[in-house]
Amino acid sequence: xxxxxxxxxxxxxxxDMEQKSIGAAIFLxxxxxxxxxxxxxxxxxxxxxxxxxxxxxxxxxxECVISYCELLAxxxxxxxxxxxxxxxxxxxxxxxxxxKMESGKDAKPSDQTKQQxxxxxxxxxxxxxxxxxxxxxxxxxxxxxxxxxxxLILQREVFSPHHYIIxxxxxxxxxxxxxxxxxxxxxxxxxxxTLEAYKYxxxxxxxxxxxxxxxxxxxxSLLEDNPQERLTTAIKxxxxxxxxxxxxxxxxxPIVSDSECLLDDWTSSLQEIQKExxx
Numbered sequence: 001x002x003x004x005x006x007x008x009x010x011x012x013x014x015x016d017m018e019q020k021s022i023g024a025a026i027f028l029x030x031x032x033x034x035x036x037x038x039x040x041x042x043x044x045x046x047x048x049x050x051x052x053x054x055x056x057x058x059x060x061x062x063e064c065v066i067s068y069c070e071l072l073a074x075x076x077x078x079x080x081x082x083x084x085x086x087x088x089x090x091x092x093x094x095x096x097x098x099x100k101m102e103s104g105k106d107a108k109p110s111d112q113t114k115q116q117x118x119x120x121x122x123x124x125x126x127x128x129x130x131x132x133x134x135x136x137x138x139x140x141x142x143x144x145x146x147x148x149x150x151x152l153i154l155q156r157e158v159f160s161p162h163h164y165i166i167x168x169x170x171x172x173x174x175x176x177x178x179x180x181x182x183x184x185x186x187x188x189x190x191x192x193x194t195l196e197a198y199k200y201x202x203x204x205x206x207x208x209x210x211x212x213x214x215x216x217x218x219x220x221s222l223l224e225d226n227p228q229e230r231l232t233t234a235i236k237x238x239x240x241x242x243x244x245x246x247x248x249x250x251x252x253x254p255i256v257s258d259s260e261c262l263l264d265d266w267t268s269s270l271q272e273i274q275k276e277x278x279x
Contacts, residue, residue, distance in 0.1 A: 012024065012030065033066045034063065034065050035086070035090060037067060037069075037092045038065075039206075040055060040058050040062070040065060040203070042206065042207060043066050044207065046252075046253055052064070053250065055204065069082060121165075129172055131144075132148055135147070136176060136179065142180065149173070161196075162196070173187070191215065191220075195209075195212060195237075206244075207249065213237045214238060217235075217238040217262075227269075232270065235266050238262060238263055239263065242260065
């Protein structure tokens with residue numbers, strides 16, 4: 001049990017290039033970093049090597065901290081994860097100011113009745129998202145899309161655009177449209193909508209922002225309704241993602257070279273399109 005506890009509290013999920021977990025490992029020096037929901041460093045992987053990199057300026061004497069949990073998750077969910085797995089309660093500024101952070105900048109004060117309504121919809125939406133995940137696992141993407149769209153209408157009436165529930169619902173819709181291979185225009189539209197929310201919930205230069213930018217850029221690049229405009233948008237988004245990857249992963253990381261190759265391909269394609277446009 002002692003060994004299990006040490007592994008549970010100190011291990012890192014090892015992620016591949018697509019951010020999918022391929023295992024867990026303990027890195028002695030990396031496991032010495034403490035947690036904050038306002039992380040100034042991140043743990044990134046290049047193969048089976050972990051690198052701790054700063055993502056913002058850190059003053060002399062300031063502690064270098066990483067996040068042990070998903071920062072898009074609400075405070076209650078993060079705190080439960082931290083207590084269940086790591087046995088502590090986070091007291092960072094973000095956790096103490098959680099209501100404003102999770103609601104969004106333009107959230108309005110709620111009376112008791114409205115607050116209860118919001119809580120009920122939040123619980124129902126979380127249940128819905130689990131149901132959509134099960135539908136997706138069984139290849140029933142159309143049913144998942146229908147369910148998400150139904151809830152999204154209700155969520156927009158109650159929550160601010162940055163609310164984590166809306167972001168999760170939009171992400172579920174994007175993934176379902178992509179897996180289905182239909183209506184990628186909607187996937188791109190919803191993807192564009194998530195970007196400001198990601199930048200709101202995550203610290204600057206956090207890799208989750210870059211991965212989302214990359215995902216949305218790839219979707220735009222596949223659309224053929226207006227190739228010039230779509231490729232221009234894709235290049236803009238991936239260029240922004242690359243700048244974050246340079247900070248969070250370093251110029252030698254494969255994701256940077258992969259981004260550069262895509263940018264070169266898209267730029268060449270865009271130039272060819274522009275040549276065909278009459279002066």
